[in-house]
Amino acid sequence: MAPFASEQVPDAPPGERRRARLVTYTAVVVLLTAALLQLDAWPMTAYRLFSSVRTADGVSLTLWAEGVDGTRTDLRPAAGEVLGMTTHLYRQLEDADPAHARELVDAWLGLAGMRPADVSQVVLERTTWRMDAETREKHETGHAVVAVVTP
Template sequence: MANGAPEQALDAPPRERRRARVVTYAAVSVLLVAALVQVDAWPVTAYRLFSNARTADGVSLTLWAEGLDGERTDLRPPAGEVLGMTTHLYRQLEDADPAHARELVGAWLELAGVRPGDVSQVVLERTTWRMDAETREKHETGRAVVAVVRP
């Protein structure tokens, strides 16, 4: 090996090459089938690393408590707090029957430390936004009331 090139491997016999192809094709086939049918069984899984595609457009939900004096209080908690773990339930509020909606709102008010007697209504708003590619700032493009609940 005077020229520094890696040593050439001897050609494998045809039987070993055939076996290697079968194993490779089988492994790739199992992975493709798992991805197509969304199998989540170790060690083959279709688990997604990201929950959704990241684009310049976005939607967020905001839960507001409107006081008797008209003042609005954002009920979204700081990240990591207990209330933050229940924001996925915001979508249920839109279709919930009145009793269940009041129950959800009551729990969110309690966790946020807001007395239900001081609140005239709780409003769930959907805000659409677009992020500027250069400045990375979000610019609101629309706002709509999704649900209104009176505690």
């Protein structure tokens, strides 16, 4: 046998080729139909696998620093800042023990360029809102204080 001799692979019988084409074409048609009709029946979805569900109602969390002089500073970061990578930790603040809550708050204040000595308290607030279907404007429907931490 020659070292680089290629083996001849016999062609599949016509019935198997036809069945393979039928399965392939059916899968492509089903996927395209799901995308065009915006169907969300698993496993055929309208490409929303890695996105949250978007409805007219929503909730947002805001972290406020209240200065010793009574001023309130929004600690939410601008898009792309390092502080923006930690907003998922806001939910931990609600159930954190006091020492851990102070660590989180001190870190957020440091990232925001604020000294803990200049802050009387940090407040985590939950705001609910509803979006108007016609104007696409958000209207706040409620506020609730989730956690208050003294740095």
